[in-house]
Amino acid sequence: MKYYKTDLHIHTCLSPCAALDMTPRRIINAAVAKGLQIIAIADHNSAENTAVAITTGMNYGITVLPAMELTSQEEVHVLALFDSLKNIFAMQEIIYDSLQSGVNDKTGLGYQLVVNEMDEILAYNKRLLLGATALSLGDLVRDIHSFGGMAVASHIDRQHFSVISQLGFIPDDVVFDALEISYAMGAHEAKSQFICYNGIPWVTSSDAHRLEDIGRKYTTFLLNEPSFDEISLAFKGKREIRL
Amino acid sequence: MLTVGAIAEKLGLNIVVKGDISQIVSGCYISDLLSDVMAHSNEHNLWITLQTHPNTVAVAVVKGISALLLTNGRNPEPGTIRKAEAEKVTIMVSPEPTFELAGRLYQIMKSEE
Numbered sequence: 001m002k003y004y005k006t007d008l009h010i011h012t013c014l015s016p017c018a019a020l021d022m023t024p025r026r027i028i029n030a031a032v033a034k035g036l037q038i039i040a041i042a043d044h045n046s047a048e049n050t051a052v053a054i055t056t057g058m059n060y061g062i063t064v065l066p067a068m069e070l071t072s073q074e075e076v077h078v079l080a081l082f083d084s085l086k087n088i089f090a091m092q093e094i095i096y097d098s099l100q101s102g103v104n105d106k107t108g109l110g111y112q113l114v115v116n117e118m119d120e121i122l123a124y125n126k127r128l129l130l131g132a133t134a135l136s137l138g139d140l141v142r143d144i145h146s147f148g149g150m151a152v153a154s155h156i157d158r159q160h161f162s163v164i165s166q167l168g169f170i171p172d173d174v175v176f177d178a179l180e181i182s183y184a185m186g187a188h189e190a191k192s193q194f195i196c197y198n199g200i201p202w203v204t205s206s207d208a209h210r211l212e213d214i215g216r217k218y219t220t221f222l223l224n225e226p227s228f229d230e231i232s233l234a235f236k237g238k239r240e241i242r243l
Numbered sequence: 244m245l246t247v248g249a250i251a252e253k254l255g256l257n258i259v260v261k262g263d264i265s266q267i268v269s270g271c272y273i274s275d276l277l278s279d280v281m282a283h284s285n286e287h288n289l290w291i292t293l294q295t296h297p298n299t300v301a302v303a304v305v306k307g308i309s310a311l312l313l314t315n316g317r318n319p320e321p322g323t324i325r326k327a328e329a330e331k332v333t334i335m336v337s338p339e340p341t342f343e344l345a346g347r348l349y350q351i352m353k354s355e356e
Contacts, residue, residue, distance in 0.1 A: 073295075073296075074294060074296050136296065136320060137296065138322075159278075160276075164278055165276050165277075165278045165279075166275075166276060166277060166278075166294075167277050167294075167296055167298040168277030168278050168280070168281050168298055168301070168302050169277075169298065169301075171296070171297060171298055173322075
């Protein structure tokens with residue numbers, strides 16, 4: 001087994017709120033520079049930059065997990081990690097069908113760039129990626145699980161878009177695989193503040209929207225190999241997780 | 244003192260789950276963040292919100308909220324209705340937006356003082 005420095009929450013230039021130079025190629029370079037071995041690309045309600053990030057990562061020895069940061073009807077953000085492009089794109093289809101309608105005119109809400117491995121712009125995603133889906137939190141988490149994915153409650157210590165801020169507490173019927181502490185809060189503080197959720201595994205990540213933010217917080221996993229399945233075992237308590 | 248039932252009648256609200264509508268309403272709190280409602284609402288408040296999740300019922304019980312009012316044509320989720328029935332929490336709905344309902348409620352409450 002080996003320790004893997006892991007940052008499971010990085011936005012690319014596809015997210016309306018991310019910097020335009022957050023291209024997969026530059027993100028991978030930054031991840032190498034920060035000594036990360038596993039990252040997840042997690043754009044808001046879209047996975048259109050994940051494939052290029054995965055192939056670019058392979059060339060630099062970085063394992064990239066396909067992920068999205070999804071928005072429930074209650075405006076709870078959920079980090080959804082998947083084992084394959086097939087499953088993430090199947091989930092993306094459900095998300096696109098239930099995302100609130102409307103067009104992002106690119107000046108108002110960011111450019112939402114789909115890019116290739118050379119940082120060239122392939123398309124502007126016109127959907128309202130920062131909007132909410134019509135899926136309740138319970139249905140959203142069930143859908144993630146039905147495609148073999150893992151559901152991590154995003155930045156639960158934050159005052160907005162977290163399950164705690166939106167819904168007061170984690171509903172009994174919503175099964176998260178892990179809870180994410182934002183970069184702003186220390187692990188000890190989070191664990192004492194949210195002591196009632198100590199039965200669920202914790203991760204901490206950067207939620208990077210700018211290159212310099214990548215790896216500002218990370219989680220260390222003791223794994224047999226850098227893979228979705230091994231992280232899944234860690235969330236089941238069968239591998240060590242260090243914050 | 245105004246009761247939930249009186250407010251429902253005056254504002255023309257549709258009662259989806261009928262708890263104890265003789266409960267008094269001494270004030271109103273408007274928020275869609277349940278953490279905020281837990282922190283700042285008061286007992287016997289009418290709670291106006293867009294949130295339809297079952298957790299709203301739990302927060303209403305904990306805080307002693309007299310009734311929930313969902314605005315803008317939103318309806319409670321099936322799980323929310325079940326929970327509200329079990330906890331005897333009144334849920335009312337209206338097609339009107341929050342601003343109009345709050346404005347009219349404010350006038351009604353001021354005229355009662």
